[in-house]
Amino acid sequence: MRFDWDWEFTFEILPRLLAATVNTLIAAGLGYAIAVVLGLVFALAQRTPVRSLTFTVREVVEFIRSTPLVLQIFFVFYVGPQFGVRLSPWTAGMIAIGLHYSAYLSEVYRGGIEAVPKGQWEACRALNMSTRDTYLRIVIPQALPPSIAGMGNYLVGIFKDTPMLSVIGVAELLHTANAIGSENYRFLEPYTLVGIIFLAISLPAAGFVRLFEARVRRKLGL
């Protein structure tokens, strides 16, 4: 075995991989958007006084966190049709990855909400604020800054997990690299490029998250 890197081939496949990068970013972005909203729903549902709801959501979150993402993707895509739910690879993929990460994000939110001092809740009660205002105006704004670091980690996490969508045929980076590899019998260049592209996006993203956190803290005067 010898190491032979073909630069010509590299430049030939680069445009195709960059086009696939856009798909990867869209997948990560959509999945994350679902997770950010659904995660908050999961976190708040666990704080309602309705025991059965709290218990159910808690168990669902635990279940999602304790089973592999790739299994969940398969499940939504291949088992769904047996129950008459026929989804495109994209839709199935977004549901699976969004749901998966919403379970993790709900834990981040939960931690952030629990970190808000008890005195803040009592002050809201003393001012006779509604539960809705207490959350929206007092608790969530304070729960947000300590949650940003965790949210940022999962943003990078969901981005790095998008290759799992290739198993159901979503044309993201890894899927495209696989296709290029089997068309040309060369895997070194496409896989290496995929790695470099992931690195080139993940590293600055982590930095941006830290900057963003500092900005939010300043903005809220904390």
Place this chain on the structure above:
Amino acid sequence: MDLSDYPLELPEGDRPMVRFMNVTKRYGTLTVLDRLDLDVAEGEMVTVIGPSGSGKTTVLRMLMTLETINGGVIYVDGKPLTHMEKGGKLVPANERYLRKARSSIGMCFQHFNLFPHMTALQNCMEGPVQVLGMSKSEARARSEELLEMVGMIDKKDQHPSRLSGGQQQRVAIARALAMRPKVMLFDEVTSALDPEVIGEVTNVIRQLVAEHNLTMLMVTHQMGFARDISDRICFFYQGKIEEEGPPEQLFETPQKERTQQFLSAVKDAG
């Protein structure tokens, strides 16, 4: 006593601003308040003193509905606070009833509990705008007036993290007053303060007593202050009122042995 034994409303002519009737509070097996009876008349300033663990803070927290009640009924302005009428008798109040019932009560806390992501002015405006539905300009005018009164108008655009403890507590008093409560509760409001700034907070409360007809219930360790401004002192011991009376009487000629012990212990420490 069964809940059906309590009146749905206090009769005309016997309506103190606050009435604790047979109130019991337990945490697990620990009884914090033991069948407490306590009246506070309109405009009266009552101070609760006593050793720690005697249940004095619990009295205020029950009245603010921060704690659930295990026995008895609390009435505010003649109407039940902790209970509501259902089918001709009292049942524990639900959240909706509590929101209406506690609107006449305001509270200041030992650790201020200002909202850290809002300025002093925004802290004061929050309740009037969000809860009372007041217009922003009206709420601002009211809040600025109150911040002026507590001497904090020049710091109105500062966040709490930029204010000293005494300043934060004065903003907290303005915030509570902005809701126009009939009853104000002060829960050890000077206990977390450095000695040199205690005066700026007690002066604000003195001014309130002198100029407003608020009903006030206070827990404090500042005996001199309590003596100066209170109409009545209640000495708590093990979840009950051991002794009560006008300040001069209670501080100078306490009748009960436990009161004497407590007061001399406090004097030695001071």
